[in-house]
Amino acid sequence: MKLADELREIVGADGVAADPSELATFESDAFVLVRSRPDLAVFPRSTNEVAGVVRAVTRAGFAIVPRGAGTSLAGGTIAVNGGVCVGLSRMRRIFEVDPFDRFAHVEAGVVNLHISQRARAHGLHYAPDPSSQMVCTIGGNVATNSGGPHTLKMGVTANHVLGATMVLADGTVLRVGGPYDDAPGSDLLGLIVGSEGTLGIVTEVIVRLTPLPPAVRTQLAVFETIDDAARTISRIIAAGILPAALEMMDALTVAAVEDWLHLGFPRDAGAVLIIELDGIEAGLDRQVSRVVELCRAEGCREIRVASTDEERADLWKARKKSFGAMGRYGLSYFTQDGVVPRSKVPDIMRFVADVAARYGVRIANVIHAGDGNIHPLLMYDECDPRQVRAVIEAGYEILARCVELGGSVTGEHGVGIEKVAPLEIMFDAPSRAAQQRIRGVFDPHLRMNPGKLFAAGGGCVELLRPPPSWPDMGV
Amino acid sequence: MATAENAIIEPTTVEEAARALRTIGEPRSPADVTIVGNATKLADLKPAVECVSTRRLNRVIEYAPEDMTITVEAGVSFDAINALTAKDNLRLALDPPGYDGQATIGGVLATNDSGPMRAAYGSPRDMVLGATIVLYDGTVIRSGGRVVKNVAGYGLHRLMCGSWGRFGLIASATLRLRPRAESLRLATWPARLTMEARLRDDLTGNWVCNVAAQFTRSIRSGPHQPALLTWMCDKVGVDEDITVIVGFEDDAQTAEDEVVMLSRKWENCVAHSPSDSVDLYRRILTLTAGAPFRAGVRPSRVPHAVAELRCGSRVIAHALSGAIVLPDHPDTWDATANTVRSNGGHLIVPRRLAADEHDGLRARVASALRGGTPA
Numbered sequence: 131m132k133l134a135d136e137l138r139e140i141v142g143a144d145g146v147a148a149d150p151s152e153l154a155t156f157e158s159d160a161f162v163l164v165r166s167r168p169d170l171a172v173f174p175r176s177t178n179e180v181a182g183v184v185r186a187v188t189r190a191g192f193a194i195v196p197r198g199a200g201t202s203l204a205g206g207t208i209a210v211n212g213g214v215c216v217g218l219s220r221m222r223r224i225f226e227v228d229p230f231d232r233f234a235h236v237e238a239g240v241v242n243l244h245i246s247q248r249a250r251a252h253g254l255h256y257a258p259d260p261s262s263q264m265v266c267t268i269g270g271n272v273a274t275n276s277g278g279p280h281t282l283k284m285g286v287t288a289n290h291v292l293g294a295t296m297v298l299a300d301g302t303v304l305r306v307g308g309p310y311d312d313a314p315g316s317d318l319l320g321l322i323v324g325s326e327g328t329l330g331i332v333t334e335v336i337v338r339l340t341p342l343p344p345a346v347r348t349q350l351a352v353f354e355t356i357d358d359a360a361r362t363i364s365r366i367i368a369a370g371i372l373p374a375a376l377e378m379m380d381a382l383t384v385a386a387v388e389d390w391l392h393l394g395f396p397r398d399a400g401a402v403l404i405i406e407l408d409g410i411e412a413g414l415d416r417q418v419s420r421v422v423e424l425c426r427a428e429g430c431r432e433i434r435v436a437s438t439d440e441e442r443a444d445l446w447k448a449r450k451k452s453f454g455a456m457g458r459y460g461l462s463y464f465t466q467d468g469v470v471p472r473s474k475v476p477d478i479m480r481f482v483a484d485v486a487a488r489y490g491v492r493i494a495n496v497i498h499a500g501d502g503n504i505h506p507l508l509m510y511d512e513c514d515p516r517q518v519r520a521v522i523e524a525g526y527e528i529l530a531r532c533v534e535l536g537g538s539v540t541g542e543h544g545v546g547i548e549k550v551a552p553l554e555i556m557f558d559a560p561s562r563a564a565q566q567r568i569r570g571v572f573d574p575h576l577r578m579n580p581g582k583l584f585a586a587g588g589g590c591v592e593l594l595r596p597p598p599s600w601p602d603m604g605v
Numbered sequence: 606m607a608t609a610e611n612a613i614i615e616p617t618t619v620e621e622a623a624r625a626l627r628t629i630g631e632p633r634s635p636a637d638v639t640i641v642g643n644a645t646k647l648a649d650l651k652p653a654v655e656c657v658s659t660r661r662l663n664r665v666i667e668y669a670p671e672d673m674t675i676t677v678e679a680g681v682s683f684d685a686i687n688a689l690t691a692k693d694n695l696r697l698a699l700d701p702p703g704y705d706g707q708a709t710i711g712g713v714l715a716t717n718d719s720g721p722m723r724a725a726y727g728s729p730r731d732m733v734l735g736a737t738i739v740l741y742d743g744t745v746i747r748s749g750g751r752v753v754k755n756v757a758g759y760g761l762h763r764l765m766c767g768s769w770g771r772f773g774l775i776a777s778a779t780l781r782l783r784p785r786a787e788s789l790r791l792a793t794w795p796a797r798l799t800m801e802a803r804l805r806d807d808l809t810g811n812w813v814c815n816v817a818a819q820f821t822r823s824i825r826s827g828p829h830q831p832a833l834l835t836w837m838c839d840k841v842g843v844d845e846d847i848t849v850i851v852g853f854e855d856d857a858q859t860a861e862d863e864v865v866m867l868s869r870k871w872e873n874c875v876a877h878s879p880s881d882s883v884d885l886y887r888r889i890l891t892l893t894a895g896a897p898f899r900a901g902v903r904p905s906r907v908p909h910a911v912a913e914l915r916c917g918s919r920v921i922a923h924a925l926s927g928a929i930v931l932p933d934h935p936d937t938w939d940a941t942a943n944t945v946r947s948n949g950g951h952l953i954v955p956r957r958l959a960a961d962e963h964d965g966l967r968a969r970v971a972s973a974l975r976g977g978t979p980a
Contacts, residue, residue, distance in 0.1 A: 281753070311926045313767075313901065313951050317717070367673065473669065502753070537751075560745065561746040561758075564974060565761070570973060
């Protein structure tokens, strides 16, 4: 029996895409530099169906490429050498929301924001809030240990996942953790989070729900330079204040957002900070005044405190739509995800500006400044191969510098296919070998999402390779 | 301790640790090797042939207050970290109980130890950002990094949490720090057996626990953000009072407002002074240190589990996280373990009773990390 027919028997006739025109949808994700079409796409409806699908596909000798909403910015869902795309988009059940024990048990295809919407009636929410939260799925969040603006205080996905169900390459269903904090033994769940689908397919997740903050104050602080803004962040942290979010946008970003959304942002600002404080009502205004003081002391030219929910929503809209606003410049863009220690933000931003000048690439910057997680958006004309090459090389150079400054090549987007080579700057051969040996325990024949995290044998996509003249980084 | 006749190996560098494990690790299984820090938790370890201590791996590698991170070798004591970071109003927001502050950071991570404030701030896996690990074949590997957001490679540093030395020796780790709260204030409220409570809950019979549960529910569903909520069942027996302790960490004024508000709202609720609050908090830590029995249940099952467990032992329950500690040596281990399991919970300590369904998988991971072929 043909694999497609076998899969139809498992997931129903409407759950398999085999037609090339249908498959075109799955040949790329939000990482637009590479396309590769899967041989088939299949859409199971339950953990059991995923297990059946995985058994059938691996028996037929194909690779398995899990996919949620396809918002990966690192090519994490691209079938680099073909294979079967296993889409989780039909697995959207929310099994349970428990307001007392504060957890939700959901299927992997559930959209991040939908969890918070369901929990809201109980005064709870799911804290990690990536900018794509209106579409991205919890399964994808677990795969890449997603962050978002509010990770500064609340932490990343790993801090909010209590349990997971994962289908291994041999079809075994593994259940790890549960709706309690303590479980015996080493933290397998912590290993699964961030493993980018290379250990198995996460089909169900138990997430922690967190009380909505009783009170929130959101401020917009306008600075003449990125340096002033970055220094202010250090001052706020040094004052013992831990904001819920501390986001920075540079001049190019602010101008694009303002041109598009008309929210009244100053088009001539060198940088703006969005500073959000939350907690119980008592004491919050004291913190706000302290933050305003610190901003002023560092040369902030204007500070606005959102006084209504609408004003607050507008500030966040500006931030969360900032990637989309780049369309105003009429170019494609390639997003980087490097991380540096918070105190090194001014250094890395100067370096990014220098790279932009040297390569002749326009770079806008959206920065989770409180976490030191930078998102340079490198703009290029996709019809010009020289520009494509330039942004790839410029991107690599920025990541290498992040590592030099004590940081990481990816904060929340994942390694995917994009950062396989940059990962090698971070970890020496023994460290990478240990990771691959662990992978071998879960997936001995390397069927699960091959080519991600580590280069696949033969024909792997060559991306972000250092230029030939690249100096030895010595790390 | 059976290792007394054997020399304890005390490496002072990562290289020495690697050499030590290579020498003793290869011919035998890791079960024959015990890795200790300051040996504060040896009660739960079976005697081993060889013992490696990290106590002389005790350097602070990098302390970056402006980044709120610290990188230390495994043998640095928990207290040493907090003494160092206090001057910048920072701390490692873990509160593993007692041991006179001598628990090493390697030990806290390897045993996934936590204390009363875990529900508010998290457990070791939430704090560890990266680690250098010596595998049993002597290979030195790194995982994670020194920044708070990082998804480069597998989270082996998280996998090490709760591993009890199974995969190797944690040589150093980077941890995230948090601002130190200006003030800790505690309030206590006695849950007592009243006729009213007895009438209301005459079917279940867990009267005192139900009274304590009502108070707990009220705190949890209110606007409060307590740092801890601990049930102290100091006396054995279902009818004995339970002292419920609620703690708040905040600026001095806000913390005071919280406890005063509670003391006005609840009859017999006492708001403690700052110094009494610290003393009482220390008492919880002392009482739970070295407990021979620790379990985790869903917070909603705490009343049921405590009602059963306190028939045989004093019980301290952290009601927000569902962590339950029995400071006395239970007479009937298996019955105690069954009580926890029947409440949908897990046993953490003692390890010999903590059945773990993933043991086979972890054994294969351990074997793969020793360079063996995965089964």
